[in-house]
Amino acid sequence: xxxxxxxxxxxxxxxxLLMTENEKKVNESGEEILNPEVDQAPEAIEAETLPAEESPxxxxxxxxxxxxxxxxxxxxxxxxSPIEDEPxxxxxxxxxxxxxxxxxxxxxxWNAIGKKQDKYSEDERKRLENIYDKTLSSITxxxxxxxxxxxKNAREIVVNIGYKSDGIIPASxxxxxxxxxxxxxxxxxxxxxxxxxxQLVLSHKKARILKSWExxxxxxxxxxxxxxxxxxxTKGGLIVDxxxxxxxxxxxxxxxxxxRDYDIFVDKTMEFKVVKINQEYKNVVVSHKALIExxxxxxxxxxxxKLEKGQVxxxxxxxxTSYGVFIDxxxxxxxxxxxxxxxxxINHPExxxxxxxxxKVVILDxxxxxxxxxxxxxxxxxxxxxxxxEKLKVGDKVKGKVVVIADYGAFIEIAAGVEGLIxxxxxxxxxxxxxxxxxxxxxxxxxxxxxxxDRDERKMSLGMKQLVPDxxxxxxxxxxxxxxxxxxxxxxxxxxxxxxxxExxxxxxxxSDLSWSKKIKHxxxxxxxxxxxxxxxxxxxxxNRRLSLGHKQLEENPWDIFESVFTLGSVHQGTVVSSNDKxxxxxxxxxxxxxxxxxxxxxxxxxxxxxxxxxxxKVVEFSKENKKIILSHTRVHQDEARSDRDKEESKAKKxxxxxxxxxxxxxxxxxxxxxxxxxxxxxxxxxxxxxxxxxxxxxKDKAKGKAASxxx
Numbered sequence: 203x204x205x206x207x208x209x210x211x212x213x214x215x216x217x218x219l220l221m222t223e224n225e226k227k228v229n230e231s232g233e234e235i236l237n238p239e240v241d242q243a244p245e246a247i248e249a250e251t252l253p254a255e256e257s258p259x260x261x262x263x264x265x266x267x268x269x270x271x272x273x274x275x276x277x278x279x280x281x282x283s284p285i286e287d288e289p290x291x292x293x294x295x296x297x298x299x300x301x302x303x304x305x306x307x308x309x310x311x312w313n314a315i316g317k318k319q320d321k322y323s324e325d326e327r328k329r330l331e332n333i334y335d336k337t338l339s340s341i342t343x344x345x346x347x348x349x350x351x352x353x354k355n356a357r358e359i360v361v362n363i364g365y366k367s368d369g370i371i372p373a374s375x376x377x378x379x380x381x382x383x384x385x386x387x388x389x390x391x392x393x394x395x396x397x398x399x400x401q402l403v404l405s406h407k408k409a410r411i412l413k414s415w416e417x418x419x420x421x422x423x424x425x426x427x428x429x430x431x432x433x434x435x436t437k438g439g440l441i442v443d444x445x446x447x448x449x450x451x452x453x454x455x456x457x458x459x460x461x462r463d464y465d466i467f468v469d470k471t472m473e474f475k476v477v478k479i480n481q482e483y484k485n486v487v488v489s490h491k492a493l494i495e496x497x498x499x500x501x502x503x504x505x506x507x508k509l510e511k512g513q514v515x516x517x518x519x520x521x522x523t524s525y526g527v528f529i530d531x532x533x534x535x536x537x538x539x540x541x542x543x544x545x546x547x548i549n550h551p552e553x554x555x556x557x558x559x560x561x562k563v564v565i566l567d568x569x570x571x572x573x574x575x576x577x578x579x580x581x582x583x584x585x586x587x588x589x590x591x592e593k594l595k596v597g598d599k600v601k602g603k604v605v606v607i608a609d610y611g612a613f614i615e616i617a618a619g620v621e622g623l624i625x626x627x628x629x630x631x632x633x634x635x636x637x638x639x640x641x642x643x644x645x646x647x648x649x650x651x652x653x654x655x656d657r658d659e660r661k662m663s664l665g666m667k668q669l670v671p672d673x674x675x676x677x678x679x680x681x682x683x684x685x686x687x688x689x690x691x692x693x694x695x696x697x698x699x700x701x702x703x704x705e706x707x708x709x710x711x712x713x714s715d716l717s718w719s720k721k722i723k724h725x726x727x728x729x730x731x732x733x734x735x736x737x738x739x740x741x742x743x744x745x746n747r748r749l750s751l752g753h754k755q756l757e758e759n760p761w762d763i764f765e766s767v768f769t770l771g772s773v774h775q776g777t778v779v780s781s782n783d784k785x786x787x788x789x790x791x792x793x794x795x796x797x798x799x800x801x802x803x804x805x806x807x808x809x810x811x812x813x814x815x816x817x818x819x820k821v822v823e824f825s826k827e828n829k830k831i832i833l834s835h836t837r838v839h840q841d842e843a844r845s846d847r848d849k850e851e852s853k854a855k856k857x858x859x860x861x862x863x864x865x866x867x868x869x870x871x872x873x874x875x876x877x878x879x880x881x882x883x884x885x886x887x888x889x890x891x892x893x894x895x896x897x898x899x900x901x902k903d904k905a906k907g908k909a910a911s912x913x914x
Contacts, residue, residue: 346391
């Protein structure tokens with residue numbers, strides 16, 4: 203029983219080991235099949251890993267081994283010897299020999315159980331990796347390479363560039379390639395070899411842009427002619443698609459002729475030249491005009507060689523400006539200045555011509571070097587002066603319209619192309635300065651008298667004021683001398699006021715005739731422009747058309763009265779109103795002013811007078827003819843001091859005479875000398891000596907006063 207049970211246990215052990223080995227073979231075989239990187243047959247690899255005691259049937263099921271099998275050092279298999287048992291014998295048909303008990307393998311890696319084992323050495327792995335890398339293309343980021351379309355759907359295009367993985371580009375980037383199919387070649391730009399998801403990132407749009415910039419720069423450097431597609435219109439020109447880049451075509455570079463409708467070029471394919479590239483902002487400017495300019499220059503040279511002054515040609519109105527009209531003469535342009543469009547005055551050339559109109563012109567002048575041609579239109583028509591009425595003469599009245607107006611006058615068109623000038627001095631009899639704008643404006647219908655007429659020079663001067671009577675014809679009767687009138691202030695000058703009595707009659711009020719008493723420095727101190735002023739006619743000069751007027755003459759001359767009021771030596775109270783380098787102006791009663799020289803402005807306390815001081819002044823000079831009063835404040839206090847001294851002197855004289863009478867009386871009454879009498883005499887002598895000293899001092903003061911008076 204023991205042997206039987208032992209044999210049964212041994213059989214179970216052998217079966218379990220066989221099953222374990224078979225499962226391991228199956229698992230490893232399955233893993234090797236799933237791994238495409240290993241270039242070996244999985245059955246051969248499993249065969250190498252089996253122990254030597256494996257049955258030949260299992261080994262026979264494996265395919266033939268490859269020529270080269272890398273040597274592997276695997277852990278030694280555990281040898282298990284089955285115990286001889288009867289059931290085993292029945293199962294396998296033979297009795298297993300007795301085996302020794304298995305010995306444990308101390309180098310066995312228990313952590314490697316269930317994990318994939320690397321069957322290659324380090325050198326062999328490197329060799330296989332090199333062989334694999336040679337099958338892949340070497341690419342770098344940010345370069346343009348050619349790829350092959352290997353897949354396509356509505357949203358994406360799959361492109362093979364020979365890398366370990368394919369790239370995908372949006373279908374919108376190749377929308378212009380309607381017939382793109384599997385196997386077609388296409389340029390792509392490698393943005394990244396691997397993004398966060400491990401995907402190769404490509405862009406066909408950027409590849410087109412980079413290649414397009416290379417082509418555009420090459421065309422610009424080599425002056426090549428390129429083809430572009432006009433996409434749309436923009437401000438000032440058109441947008442052109444050139445090699446996938448949007449370029450700008452200015453309106454002035456579309457054609458040699460001005461283009462008014464840009465829309466006719468949209469959706470057209472045209473030839474261009476690259477004329478400007480801004481590398482910083484990636485801007486491209488192209489020109490279609492540059493293609494035909496060379497041919498036009500040759501045509502211009504041929505046309506210019508045939509031109510002659512006075513030659514009449516037919517041309518087309520190409521452009522209209524405010525100063526003239528450009529005419530296309532068939533490859534070369536000429537200018538008709540606005541003054542050469544019509545004999546009459548026009549405000550704008552559009553009044554005469556329209557765009558694209560065919561007209562005949564005459565060559566007035568041309569410059570071969572500058573390629574400029576001056577043309578004329580009015581020269582082909584007869585001059586209006588040639589058809590002017592022969593009966594028209596000086597003094598005739600004409601009607602016309604104001605066509606041009608300036609400060610100095612106005613031009614009147616009396617017939618088409620026939621004008622006359624009305625100078626501003628011929629618009630009114632008034633003498634004060636005005637401009638023509640004060641009388642007329644453009645478009646006014648006016649009547650005038652012909653003053654001069656020169657048919658040879660084609661000049662005419664007209665006058666408007668001649669239509670009304672000359673106010674100076676009877677000026678003496680209307681404005682006799684000493685007559686009083688009311689005038690309007692028109693202008694100021696430093697020497698007087700110009701006033702207007704009526705239209706065409708002006709007069710001057712001199713500044714000295716404004717006031718009898720006040721000294722006026724400027725007429726603006728007295729009145730204002732536009733105010734009414736009363737005047738008296740002082741003089742009439744009919745030959746020079748001048749009136750001398752006065753304002754102060756409306757009143758009696760107050761200086762006749764002032765002569766009796768402000769007599770020499772009289773003292774009057776006044777107020778200092780102003781000062782200057784020479785002295786002070788003092789306002790006196792009755793509205794008159796006087797002048798105080800600086801030497802007469804000293805006060806009693808040796809200080810000078812000031813503005814706004816109210817003091818007494820003495821008249822030291824009066825001139826009726828010059829209307830001048832000279833005053834002195836110093837004389838006032840000097841006279842007061844002199845008067846005080848005179849009073850004291852008179853009083854002293856009286857006292858001296860009284861003392862002399864007393865002394866005489868005493869002398870007459872003395873009969874003898876006593877001590878008491880001697881004391882009285884001594885006192886009297888002392889008083890007399892004091893009186894003599896006082897008299898001497900008064901004489902000195904009088905002498906000083908006379909000297910000062912002489913100096914003044």
